[in-house]
Amino acid sequence: MKLTMLPAAFDVAAGPLECIRRDYSGEPSNKFGEVLDRYSDFVALCEDFDGYVEFFLLQDLINEDGTIRFFHPFDNSRTPAVPKTPEYLEYLQRSMDRIRAVSLWSASGAFRQVPVGPHLV
Numbered sequence: 001m002k003l004t005m006l007p008a009a010f011d012v013a014a015g016p017l018e019c020i021r022r023d024y025s026g027e028p029s030n031k032f033g034e035v036l037d038r039y040s041d042f043v044a045l046c047e048d049f050d051g052y053v054e055f056f057l058l059q060d061l062i063n064e065d066g067t068i069r070f071f072h073p074f075d076n077s078r079t080p081a082v083p084k085t086p087e088y089l090e091y092l093q094r095s096m097d098r099i100r101a102v103s104l105w106s107a108s109g110a111f112r113q114v115p116v117g118p119h120l121v
Helices: 014-025 033-038 040-045 049-055 085-108
Strands: none
Touching (some): 014 033, 014 040, 014 049
């Protein structure tokens, strides 16, 4: 896949996660639709997007209202793939915040306490 095909690809965590969210909700214009269709049995294991987020421990990438927490301004894949300087600095800050959060979370042992539903075992 060329970078120009998915402008949000620079946002390597949130861009693909938005495509996965759209796939679960049945929304059109999913850039990863073909790939996700190929792995539909795997995608179905999580039942829904919330299950996917829970299984892969991606809660820190989701806002309280259930939307994706993008690291880079998102305009339905119409923003440039590589951000300009101010946007890059914001992306860099959000990336570092996520790395710190995952490191703290991992060091705390919280990952051992994440419940896994029977459909995800």
